Amino acid sequence: EKSSNIENYFRESRLEEFLKLTKVTNSYGIFTAHHLNDHIETFLMKITRGSGLQGMEGIKEFIELNGLKIYRPLIQIPKHILLKFCYKNNILPNYDYTNNSNAYSRNRIRNNIIPEFEKINPNFLESINRITKIISQINNKEKIRLFNEFEKLEPNYEENNISFSRIIFNDLPEFDKKLILKNNSEKLSSGTFMENKHLDYIIEKSYSKSNNFSLDLPGPIKLIATKKRITIEKLFEIDFQ
Amino acid sequence: EKSSNIENYFRESRLEEFLKLTKVTNSYGIFTAHHLNDHIETFLMKITRGSGLQGMEGIKEFIELNGLKIYRPLIQIPKHILLKFCYKNNILPNYDYTNNSNAYSRNRIRNNIIPEFEKINPNFLESINRITKIISQINNKEKIRLFNEFEKLEPNYEENNISFSRIIFNDLPEFDKKLILKNNSEKLSSGTFMENKHLDYIIEKSYSKSNNFSLDLPGPIKLIATKKRITIEKLFEIDFQ
Known part of the structure; x- marks a missing residue:
């Protein structure tokens, strides 16, 4: 429980830094570079740990947290396509090491589990992506129903x-x-x-x-x-x- | 498509045999020995192949197909517990080789993928089991709504x-x-x-x-x-x- 508290602390600090930054630069929100592989890894992490329907949406294309607008415009694009684009255009991708709290599990999913799934279905990422969209539709419908119930x-x-x-x-x-x-x-x-x-x-x-x-x-x-x-x-x- | 037709043919033939058997023996329905591992493997197979919410229920505890009632009373019990029970009671389990159409993918999931997930969470089977139950609740609610819509x-x-x-x-x-x-x-x-x-x-x-x-x-x-x-x-x- 302590480690989850520390994780929360860092998450909230990061959010606050971003919020300050958007205020200082007078920005509307921020973009992150999360891609389709991140999205599918998150989905698999969540179901492994017993998440409910919320977690099964994976990484959302847009969220608003404590007033901070976060957009992920690359979330539908597989990592290999982004890398190819970078190489072609002489862009050196910048790896983000700040969010390594779950690196151990995430690496296992990335390096051992997803490649095995792709041997069964080469379009594995797309299959799971479709599921996250169905789940997200269901969740949105539920949210509206529940909001009315809560009122x-x-x-x-x-x-x-x-x-x-x-x-x-x-x-x-x-x-x-x-x-x-x-x-x-x-x-x-x-x-x-x-x-x-x-x-x-x-x-x-x-x-x-x-x-x-x-x-x-x-x-x-x-x-x-x-x-x-x-x-x-x-x-x-x-x-x- | 041909292979899926042949699969269908065998599935329907098997169903017909079971139906005949229940009539000859004057039985109410049949029991199968599917266990929790089968259930979770099926869930993972389905999401890998891009199934929708239906497939994400895994193997159902009860279904009725063409009038045949099929019960799976062991579906909530992990395989290792059933095996332990068999060994303790000198029962030799009978392996079913008839449903091998997807053996290749299923073995990959059983032998390579699930053990990796269990390294992240030893209660992986239970986590997924919980998800299948949530999905099943959602599906049942949807079924009622849709039935009314269809009428x-x-x-x-x-x-x-x-x-x-x-x-x-x-x-x-x-x-x-x-x-x-x-x-x-x-x-x-x-x-x-x-x-x-x-x-x-x-x-x-x-x-x-x-x-x-x-x-x-x-x-x-x-x-x-x-x-x-x-x-x-x-x-x-x-x-x-």
Whole structure:
């Protein structure tokens, strides 16, 4: 859990640096050079670690995190095509070593697993790419449905917390409860990683007769419940020395 | 395409044999010995070959094909546990060599790919198993929604064909059109494998001014359109000599 906290810390620091940079340069957002191979590797990493439908979208072409707009215009292009383009045009690609927290697993996927899949289907990357698009369609439809569902919970949005009616929440199907808890935590901090055991605990507690309860979640997130409301709160930055 | 036809032929013959057997023995259905490893291998095979959400369910615990009920009571149990049980109880497992059409790819997944994934996460099988369950929930929800949608198309069901209104079909979202074409073809013959290019062709043709058109589909399935109706038809058995 400590390593995941440190990872979060670095992720958020990187985001903040980018945000500052866009402000200083008066930019609309940033571009990253992620390509199709990164996207498919991420998909495989996520399913290996037991991700849900969110992770199965792989790397998104566009996201907005803490107000920072991030575009990945090369995400549909395989790495070998980008490399060929670079060689042809005498461009020396710049390798990014900053995001090496999962280098071990990622290398295994890149060097051992994907080549094996490509022996079965040379168009493996494209096959998985198609799947991520289907998943993304499903997720978008779900997001709209869930947003409408959440609006019925008398929600209250502040900068560092989101709260909603515990009583109406208790009446939702389990599937929706889990998504509401996950999505709202991720909205507060992109570094949240809620596991099923946390979700099950919260759902059970919320349904029980406990008037007040609270739970520290992975990432800088805490959940606090009173008799009538559930609040998800973003904690202050942790200072690593 | 020929090899896929032969595969279909054998699949359907096997089904017919099982059906005869259940009738002769006056049985309710059959059990197969598929286990968790089979299930995960199937999932990986399907995503490698570009399957959609249907294939991502892996091997289902229960299906009914041409009236034959097939149960897989061991599908949640890893192979090594079944083997341990057999050794402990002096049972010699019987290996099934009849379904070897995809042995090459399956062995690659079983022997090279899954062990690599397990080095990243020892609970890899369980992670994927969880995903297949989420996908299956989504598919079931979609099936209900789509069934209601399809009922609006004035459908007509016969033993060897299903027809529906071409005009109402044309007004559906593309996503639903594709699922309606795929699901109904699969309902007529379990051996149908419709690709995106077929679906795109049908959708475009149906929307065009062509009064009559038809298309031979992979598997023993043909689609015939008139000005007002679209019919999906199951062809007679092909006789391989």
